[in-house]
Amino acid sequence: MTTAPTAARPARKDLIKAFVASLSGTSLEWYDFAAYSVASALVFGQLFFPDHDPLSGTLLAFSTYAVGYVSRPLGGFVFGRLGDTLGRKRVLVITLLITGISTVFIGLLPTYGQVGALGAVLLVVLRFAQGVGIGGEWGGAVLLSSEFGSEKHRGFWASAAQIGPPAGNLLANGALAALAATLTSAQFMSWGWRVAFLLSAVLVIFGLWIRVKLEETPVFQELQQKGEQTSTPVTEVFTREPRALISAILCRVGPDVTYALFTVFVLTYVTQTLGMPKSWAVTGVMTGSALQLFLMPLAGAVSDRLGRRRVYAIGAAGALVWPFLFFPMIEGGSAGTLMLGVIVGLILHALMYGPQAAFVAEQFSPALRSTGASLAYTLAGVIGGALAPLLFTALYAHYGTWVAPASYLAATCVVTMIGLALSPTAARAASR
Incomplete structure (x- = not known):
């Protein structure tokens, strides 16, 4: 077992700068992703796939949504490896530019009515580029904040990267609303x-300004000084730490699918199936995302005291049960009930997602952390978040009942619990 380098404790101002740098970058990445998610549910089907009925058009739009997840492993392989060989900071500047520029170009795309199928092709290409950027972003962002902080408070500091999704989702939904x-x-x-897509240029500029001024993490600096870097981190993750990789992948599936149901699929379900105004669902998503801004770091901090797996498992168990209560309770057509249901779903997601960054990072030795965390994040995204909106829609279309998508979510939460059970012991994780 490789122990973590004993880097000098950084000044608090550097720790705060790292927290902000991690948060700002992931917020941008998820602003871009959330804007695309909402647009897929509300407008892309009509603008880029107009020859199909509304449900089929939505399915095709969600297929392009999935491309952003399928391309993540490429970003994870390339930039995760570079994070362990060249450093966390350099990689995060590149990934920020890739995702931000791709999103601005989506805002400039011609539609089907203007250029025919070429518009849809370009949409898929830019979505692919977004996924590559996100795939390389998360692992580095997690380490950027967690490796500046102490191990005793890693859950809290690592949660900076986790706040990005609700922050980005809140900004994107707010802008579109x-x-x-x-x-x-x-x-x-x-x-x-x-x-909404063109506004991401402002976030890119701010994120670059923060990240360019930041120093490399103390842990990576010490790895460099001791010559403990490896030139083959991808190979070593698969050969030396396969159980850690499997555990980290499986534990991520449930949170991804939970998030997809309560921020993406719910928009389509309540508007097309229940006939509710889309503003009701969007308001629920925005309110839940606002709460997550505080719940994510809180869950991370609680995991520093109670243990990552315990907090994580509570969230997974709740997410397993909640859809079977959520769907029946919103069939009455009440705005308040819908918003409450979405908010509770996102609270349960926060209990899993808050400790997730520290949990995943702790499974791998310091020299392989960027690669291991990036691979786990991106590979799980393919089997979790990538297919979730498409499967939710297809399952409901085939069976004609909410029980099918609810059962799918429950099954993925079981997968997450298996991943938690497979993880290295708490003592081993804490020693890294």
Whole structure:
């Protein structure tokens, strides 16, 4: 077993800068992803796949959504490896640019009515690039904040990367909701949705400013000084630490699918099946995301005291049961009940996602952490988040009942619990 280098404890201002750098980057990445998710549910089916009925068009739009997950392993392999060989900071500047530029270009895309199928092809290409950037971002962002902090508080500091999804989701949904509220339906469909994607340029500039000024992590600096870096981190993760990789992959599946149900599929289900205004679901998602801004670091901090797996497992157990209560309770058509159901779903997601960054990072030795964490994150995304919106929609279309998507989510939560059970012991994880 490889023990962590004993790097000098950084100044608190450097720790805060690392926290902000990690948070700002992942917030941008997830702003981009969330804007795409909402647009897939609400407008892309009509703009890029207009020859199909509404449900089929949504399925095709969600297929392009899945491309962003399928391409993540490429980013994980390439940038995870570079994070262990060149450093965490350099990689995070590159991934920020890839995702940000891709998102701006999506906002400039011509639609099917303007260039035919070429618009859909370009959409898929840019979605692929987004996924590559995200795939390389998460592992480095987790280490950027956690390797500046002490091991005793790793759950809290590592949660900076985890706050990115709710922060980005909140910003994206807020921007799209504001546009939808101030523009007519024709204006929103014509050009309003583009503004949300073009706004990501502002976040790119801010994220770059923070990251360029930051020093490399103390842990990586000490690895360099001691010559403990490896030139083959991908190979070594698979040969030396396969159990850690399997555990980290499986534990991530349930949270990804939970998040997809309560932030993506719910938008389609309540509007197309229950006939509710889309603003109700969007408000619930935004409120739940706002709460997650505080719940993520809180769950991470609690995991520092109670243990990662215990907090994680509580969230997984709750997410397993909740959809079987959620779907029946929203069939009455109440705005308050819908919002409450979405918020509770996102609270359960926060209990899993808050400790996740520290949990995954702790499974791997320091010299392989960037590669191991990136591979686990991206490979799990393919079998979890990538297929989730598509499968939720397809299962409901085939069976005609909410029980099918609810059962699918429950099964993925069982997979997560298996991953937690397979993880190295708490003592071994804490010693790294």
